Amino acid sequence: MADGQDPRKLVEVSGLKMHFPIYAGILRKQVGTVKAVDDVTFDIYEGETLGLVGESGCGKSTAGRAILRLYDPTSGSIVIDGKEIAHLEGEALRNLRPTMQMIFQDPQASLNPRMTVGSIIAEPLLEHHAMKPKDRRARVLELMDAVGLNREFASRYPHEFSGGQRQRIGIARALALNPKFIVCDEPIAALDVSIQAQVVNLLEDLQEQFGLTYLFISHDLSMVRHLATRVAVMYLGKIVELAPRDALYADPKHPYTQALLSAVPNPDPDSVPQNRIILNGDVPSPTNPPKGCNFCTRCPKVMDICREKDPAWLDLGQGRYAACHLLEDA
């Protein structure tokens, strides 16, 4: 790390692939695969927030879910807190759940409509800790305090709350087991802008209070800038650039990152018009990614080699990494 200390790596992901088979025809033969996450490698240091950004459908959420083993990854290794979990099954995996939790994108759908808020938050405790009912109740109320929910809400049902409050319930639930690592899967995408700030601030406060490590998945670049320590940019199942936040926002190396950042709206109407990089066309289908670099079909700086060879993952120094042929010569 740039600050000289050497924090522990809490999460080490290497060569993670998550391919979904496509079946078709009468005999349901496998005719292809959706390469939602294709060979992704990164580490997350203890106490940091790694922002994972990219446009819709690039595999951000799939990557987050695969890391928490909500999917069975096709290949690769995932080490969380020193334990390899990529191919654990059943009880062995379940016993590791307290370490790693997830905050979901849709706070309405991710809460069981037939359970009260109290029992939603209490359920992980019930499953993983032998606690007296009284202690459990106390812990639930403590968690509700921590996320800023009124204690009286414990006996209410999720549909009685607003989006922001529901997301707080989801956060309290994720915190119940004192996890070390939380994947925030677009936790603010479904919320009002005014509520987004509240929830993001809450996440920051909780990180400070409990020493949490986040993988913050988002397509909101300004939120990631506010929250993240380092940022990884994903395009079509691959990470194209990974860098400390300030360096990335100040000087994006990969053409895709440059295009992405140039698209961030500027709230000041009097400022000099930005030189936006407009990408043409659509993201290619992850079923049939282009030969060579995944970005070669839309890259404004495309070269011949890009259509032939997949760029290597380059260490650019100072914790910066990118995968682009343009940077190989430099």
Place this chain on the structure above:
Amino acid sequence: MLNYTLRRLMFAIPTLLLISFIIFAILDLAPNDPTASLPLTIPPDVRQQIRESLGLDQAMPIRYFKWCVQFFWNEPLNILEQWTGWTIGDSENRLRVISWQTRSPVVDLIVERMPQTLWVVGMSYVLGILIALPIGILSAYKQYSWFDQFGTLFSMAGFSVPTFFTGLLFIVIFSVNLQLFPSVYDTTHEVTDWASFWVQVRQMIMPTMVLALFNAAQISRFMRASMLDNLQQDYVRTARAKGVRERSVVLIHVLRNSMIPVVTVIALGVPQVFGGAIITEQIFRVNGLGQLLIVGIQGADIPLVQTLTFIFAVLIVAFNLVADLLYGILDPRIRYD
């Protein structure tokens, strides 16, 4: 909830009155004649007198009104007297709804036939549910597995093969060839000890199973569809991410939510149990309500058919309300106020 129930019950009164009138009108329009089954040697003027004695010479609205008085006022008073032992007014000469065929009060006939129907048809419904729920749950959980394929085949077969066919098939296989169970249900059989209980069980097995398979086929499809719907929900992923045991994920998170529509379907099916299973009762000679109704229709026994059909209508309205109330209890998002 109480207010809602009372309001619904209040609205049910005009609904049921209208239904009773429509049933009466349809029966009146039907071209059948209660004297048609009498010997042909009876001369027409005697037939006319028989009709007059049954009150058929009066206008339809008057006959409807008389039935209303008998059914809505006299019969309840009668039941009240039987329960309490009181005597209210002139109970000896109070007119009851009398069956034209048997000359006995329709309500007594129904009370007589009810136990057979409830035992056979009710038991088949309970059995059907008990068979259907595990099949539905498992086939959804293991979608497209061999178990699911088999369950789908089973329910398709149960659904599409009519009970008069499965009933006869059962009789051929189990009564004629294997000689395991009697093919005729003996209504007069009384359970007094274990041996007679066993006889009762044996004679119940076939009609019960025929109906149970039919019911199970239907309910298991609903259960499967509802489970599949809920297995895809985000909160199921949340539960797994929490580290909830797979058993609890399925039984608590998925099943409880899936039961909401299924319970409604089950509640709405209960009136059919009281209605009896006309065909199955005929095949196995169960003297139940379905059989009573069919005999009444054949003999143009208007008071009997009218009363039975109306009671079914009451049950349907009542269980619609029960289904709605269950919905409110099971789904916290629904509030009736």
